[in-house]
Amino acid sequence: MTIVLTPVWHNGVQKLKVTSRPPPARPAKGLLPVAFNEDVHYARCMAQLRSKDKDIEKNIYLTQLKDADLNTFYRICLNNMAEITPLIYTPTVGDACLQFRTTSFISLKDKGNIGKILRNWPRVDEARISVVTDGSRILGLGDLGVNGMPISIGKLSLYVAGAGIRPESTVPICLDMGTDTQRYLDDPLYLGLRQRRPSLDEAIEFMDEFMHEMSVVFPKLLIQHEDFSSAKAFAFIDRYRDQYPLFNDDIQGTGAVVLSGFLNAAKLSSAASGRPLTDHKILFLGAGSAGVGVAMQLMSFFKLQGLSDEEARSRIYLCDSQGLIYDARGPMAEHKKFFSRKDYEGPPMKDLTNIVNYVQPTALLGLSTTKGAFSESVIRAMSALNARPIVFPLSNPVRLSECEFHEAVEWSNGNVLFASGSPFPEEAFDGHMLYPGQGNNMYIFPGLGLGAIIARACKVTDSMVEASSLGLANSLTAAERDDDLLYPRVERIREISGQIALAVIRAAQKAGVDRSSELRSMGDRELLAFVQERMWHP
Structure with a gap:
């Protein structure tokens, strides 16, 4: 189910109309050709993708495919990680942000009502991971305002592809806190608030409500902050990291x-x-x-x-x-x-x-x-x-x-x-x-997130982050070391994410921040198998 928050105007005040639409269903067999074959369908999708000569067109095609056929989209991702990752995230996602025209966001104008908006999410009990941005510092492109929403969507796609987080458990959020980019303030097609960004004190007041309501509405949710401006990024992580399961991927x-x-x-x-x-x-x-x-x-x-x-x-x-x-x-x-x-x-x-x-x-x-x-x-x-x-x-x-x-x-x-x-x-x-x-x-955050979710960590400690790093560093194969590689080949991302998740769970247990106490008695081999069994596959 997808929530769409559409801005409407009443007496000069912008409000949000909340609507929802179910996820696209797989076509009934009677609507498909008699000779329909999923492998042929997959091959046709790959041929269509590779026929496009611009990366932004490939990004658009993959975005539409994800909406229409989730399983095929993630089959393509998993089978072609080195080719697909640059298309759905860095660097093509920067171009996608510049052309973004969607309406899903929570606005400064919603202060006092954030909890009501979040409760409209159709799968509250299934929510496990949210990537939250305010679009203020995107990929070296600067302040893109609500046009930063593809960042949250792209990151969550990598959680699914890279660590097997279930697609329905992901919650992309863009906070509309205005923009300091004049061309968006002047752009009649820009869908965000046409006002300058608030002071740090005002932003903290808004974020206090937002973070609290997220924890109330989604009690099993891990939150990742993404692409906030430097001052706000440090202020928010320092303020909330001991209150909620939260980490900042940029930092x-x-x-x-x-x-x-x-x-x-x-x-x-x-x-x-x-x-x-x-x-x-x-x-x-x-x-x-x-x-x-x-x-x-x-x-x-x-x-x-x-x-x-x-x-x-x-x-x-x-x-x-x-x-x-x-x-x-x-x-x-x-x-x-x-x-x-x-x-x-x-x-x-x-x-x-x-x-x-x-x-x-x-x-x-x-x-x-x-x-x-x-x-x-x-x-x-x-x-x-x-x-x-x-x-x-x-x-x-x-x-x-x-x-x-x-x-x-x-x-x-x-x-x-x-x-x-x-x-x-x-x-x-x-x-x-x-x-x-x-x-x-993407080598780190999928496994870090998976481990924190499975451990049901009440916060993300420095030791958990360090464990994710050491887990990655130690994941090189003998062949990769012979080639002087500094990072493993991305095609092994699911294997790597499982190893990182294991290290993160152990670090959470050692720090006493885990709430899945039944995992403590498992040996490493048993726990790794437990992690791998919980990875979603298309």
Whole structure:
């Protein structure tokens, strides 16, 4: 069943008309050709999909197929993960957001009535996972307002495909909290509120009601926050993480997937240099919610090597659009202060090559959405310092990536340990094939969500997030390690999600936040089988 919230106007005030429609039924046999065959139907759908020459057209086709034939849509996803994931999520979902024209949202104008709206959801008892966005910081595209709804829909499709979450248990929500993008305020076809976004205090007042009502109406629901602006993302996760089963994928999910790839990259880099793992230093370009969230998560890498919190923090440097972040530079956003350097008091340092030469990092990570920021000069400087430099340009989509794989390969003479946010093709170099890693959050959040749901966790702890990262890092096969892969092949996503869910459940049990106490007596093999049995299959 799908809820449609349609804005209507009465005496100059916008209200929501709530209607519902049942999910599309599979056609009765009498309505199908006598010789109908599901395998032939599947092949025809794949042929139609591949006949389209633009990714956005493929996205539209898949969206329509999902609405018309859920089982075939997810069969296609599961059988072709590497091909389909970029079409239903990063990077094509960014284009889908820009063309979005749907009407499903909860508005600031609904304050005081949010619970009534949520209770119209037709399958309240089946709801297990919700992805919630306000569309304020989408994929490097900025504030898209209600046009961010495809983000929630796309993420939930990956929960279903990647971890076997039942489709009917997913709840996509876009919060219409206005927009600061002038072209949408001026656009007669824009369906959201034509007003500027509220202050943080006003947003928190609205979110207090929303989060409370979500917990009342959907008592078994895990909530994922997605693509909120940096200030609100940190404020909301800090405020609600101990009250509700909640995590922020930009802050925690991105941090976990990068930590996983970094663990594997650091071992390869140290093996090449002969330097201990404790010698690594990480330089970030980008200090928004994702950048700081990843930096916080990567402290775990150093603490796993026996370093203290302060020692771990000292190994991490951040840059923003004004250059190296340090205390003497002057006032800065609150979330940047934790990693602000106290050991530098010189003039502002803005050139990234100069910063690399000053910091002498073993790893360079980009979450800046600045195309080409990792220039030839920067990569060559990293290569001069390291036998195998770690370079992770993580910004999405491809057009905003700090560098491309072929550039990093060429400028590092084939020695780079590379992972990106968006997919890049493999590269032949010096007679052998090099494979780029993709630090895609879909490696983490489906398994993390599945584990939290099965454990019935009352909150998502840092230890559960770290467990998801370690579970991913340890999931490489021998063949994948032989190819120097930093992440496993995405075709194994269901297997990987099961392993991550197992690790997350164990972490929830150890933290005492699980409510499925009957799972505690199971051995790992029995519990993994239990997890796998609960995965939905089309």
